[in-house]
Amino acid sequence: MIIRDETAADVAAIGALTAEAFATMPYSDGSEPAIIARLRAAGALTFSLVAEEAGEVIGHVAFSPVSVSGEGEDGGWYGLGPISVQPARQRSGIGSALVRAGLARLQAIGARGCVLAGDPGYYGRFGFACDPAFTSPGIPHEYFMRVVFSPVYAGGTVTYHPAFFG
Ligand SMILES: CC(C)(COP(=O)(O)OP(=O)(O)OC[C@H]1O[C@@H](n2cnc3c(N)ncnc32)[C@H](O)[C@@H]1OP(=O)(O)O)[C@@H](O)C(=O)NCCC(=O)NCCS
Secondary structure (H helix, E strand, O other): OEEEEOOHHHHHHHHHHHHHHHOOOOOOOOOHHHHHHHHHHOOOOOEEEEEEEOOEEEEEEEEEEOEEHHHOOOOOEEEEEEEEEOHHHOOOOHHHHHHHHHHHHHHHOOOOEEEEEOOHHHHHHHOOEEOOOEEOOOOOHHHEEEEEOOOOOOOEEEEOOHHHHO
């Protein structure tokens, strides 16, 4: 398996993979493929990584900029997601490899931190933690997590790119 940036040739496979992975998730409204497409169309995919094996896209993760109200206008904060692994290939380390590659890439571009909505039982292993300093409207606090690379931060209300809202 290799992890690499998406190319134009991956777009359809990413959409299909994302739809398949989220299809049975009770917390999904089915909008994840459209979110990725809108981020891409808006030029707001900071980067988009695919896991490829034998020429097939078996996993994907998107990163996009978020604003954090207490952090000023300088940017440097990103959201992780959507993330998907082909159902038949889940629980074999592909999701972990995508998260770790993405966080390494964020640090390489000088990111100050990253947020996501997800299960702390899974994302805690990558350094994500719930933090009352970071909130996002509509996301229960026990599922909203951040990892911080910056030594000094204030947190605040996190706003995702409009692509997340249709
Ligand atoms: C979440 C997802 C990307 C993880 O990818 P993956 O390749 O299956 O994950 P990994 O193999 O790296 O990690 C598997 C480990 O995570 C755990 N895990 C996977 N999903 C989990 C979840 N939602 N909550 C808690 N633990 C989870 C597994 O139990 C396993 O734990 P172990 O290593 O202690 O045995 C994948 O399950 C997926 O595509 N899910 C459907 C789409 C989705 O829900 N995306 C995330 C929304 S926040």
